[in-house]
Amino acid sequence: MKTRKKKDVRESKLPYHLLSLPAVLLSGSIVLIPAIQTIFSSFTKWNGISKTKVWIGLQNYKELFHDWIFWKSLTNNIKWTLLFITVPVIVAMLASVLIAYYRIGHKTFQAIYLVPYLLAPTTNAIIWLNIIFSPSAGLVGFLQRAGWISITSPLGNMSTALLGVAMVDIWHYWGFLTVIFLAALRQTPMDQLESAQLDGANGWRLFFHIYLPNILPTVSLMMVLIVIYSFMTYDYIYLLTMGGPAHSTEVLSTYTYSLAFSAFKFGKAAAVSLSMGLIGSVAAFFYTWLSRKEAVE
Numbered sequence: 001m002k003t004r005k006k007k008d009v010r011e012s013k014l015p016y017h018l019l020s021l022p023a024v025l026l027s028g029s030i031v032l033i034p035a036i037q038t039i040f041s042s043f044t045k046w047n048g049i050s051k052t053k054v055w056i057g058l059q060n061y062k063e064l065f066h067d068w069i070f071w072k073s074l075t076n077n078i079k080w081t082l083l084f085i086t087v088p089v090i091v092a093m094l095a096s097v098l099i100a101y102y103r104i105g106h107k108t109f110q111a112i113y114l115v116p117y118l119l120a121p122t123t124n125a126i127i128w129l130n131i132i133f134s135p136s137a138g139l140v141g142f143l144q145r146a147g148w149i150s151i152t153s154p155l156g157n158m159s160t161a162l163l164g165v166a167m168v169d170i171w172h173y174w175g176f177l178t179v180i181f182l183a184a185l186r187q188t189p190m191d192q193l194e195s196a197q198l199d200g201a202n203g204w205r206l207f208f209h210i211y212l213p214n215i216l217p218t219v220s221l222m223m224v225l226i227v228i229y230s231f232m233t234y235d236y237i238y239l240l241t242m243g244g245p246a247h248s249t250e251v252l253s254t255y256t257y258s259l260a261f262s263a264f265k266f267g268k269a270a271a272v273s274l275s276m277g278l279i280g281s282v283a284a285f286f287y288t289w290l291s292r293k294e295a296v297e
Contacts, residue, residue: 042270048260053267060271070272072247073255076162080251081230083163085223088170092177097207099178100185110182113175121172125239128168155241158248165249169236177222184218185211224287228280252276 042060044053064070099109116124135141135152143149151157154164192210212219234253237243243250243258252272260269 038270038273041267042274044267046266047264048266049264056267060268063268064271064275069247069250069255070252073250073252073272074275076249077231077233077251079162080166080233081227083166084170084173084226084230088174088177089219089222089226091170092174092181095174095178096181096185097211099182100211101206110179113178115175116172117176119172121235121239124168124172125236128171129240133164156245158245161241161245161249165237165240168240169233172236180218180222181215184215188214220287224283227283231276231279 041053043055043057045056045059046053095109095113119127130138132139133153133155135144138153140149140151140153144152151160154160154167188211192214193206196206196210231251232253233251234257237249237251237254238257241249243254252275256269256272256276259265259272
């Protein structure tokens with residue numbers, strides 16, 4: 001009897017599965033086919049122009065293991081990730097808690113915070129290059145002429161270039177995080193807040209014992225997305241420094257681009273891109289495992 005009921009349920013759902021089949025096939029062809037081609041290309045020597053691909057096995061991966069630019073790019077990606085899971089998250093968390101607690105002009109602040117995120121990366125890069133980093137007309141040039149700083153532009157210094165680019169991207173990104181965290185904070189049960197306030201809890205205790213436990217799933221999700229995003233970052237680095245000076249801001253995405261379209265080493269570029277995908281997959285797997293663990297608890 002139970003077997004027949006299960007069969008009837010499957011048959012009743014069959015039309016819905018058939019309706020979704022075109023979308024599944026389209027998505028699969030867009031994602032799966034290029035992924036298979038990329039994996040295959042990583043084991044070949046190919047210049048991206050000729051029709052023939054020479055199978056070389058693990059040679060591209062062996063070259064990456066001894067490639068100092070690859071390790072420099074990976075190191076820069078790790079530094080970038082550490083910056084983004086700390087600075088914008090802390091700033092956004094503080095701003096969202098203040099807005100949620102005081103509830104003064106929160107709609108206006110949300111609109112202001114989102115302006116950098118809504119602007120195109122090219123626009124943000126031009127704003128910072130001309131208003132902040134310009135040695136002649138920008139803020140950095142003014143401070144340098146006033147004798148307050150010694151460098152003409154952080155983008156031209158190997159030790160500060162990566163931090164300079166990260167500042168631009170953090171400025172663009174933290175407002176988005178603020179809106180996400182604020183939306184999560186608004187779901188905090190009011191009875192918990194009122195009970196804690198009646199017990200004499202101050203701002204810090206409210207945050208750590210009431211707000212933070214309620215928004216922890218959102219924070220965990222954003223952390224995973226930030227890690228994935230950090231290893232896929234490309235636009236601001238390419239627009240501001242193109243990986244320079246002397247590869248000091250080179251990351252895996254810009255190195256993949258230069259290998260493919262400057263050196264015409266598409267096989268090696270595919271190997272680098274697979275390394276990026278592997279790191280993103282690890283982050284996604286960790287979030288899935290964490291979500292299942294929370295669901296069981």
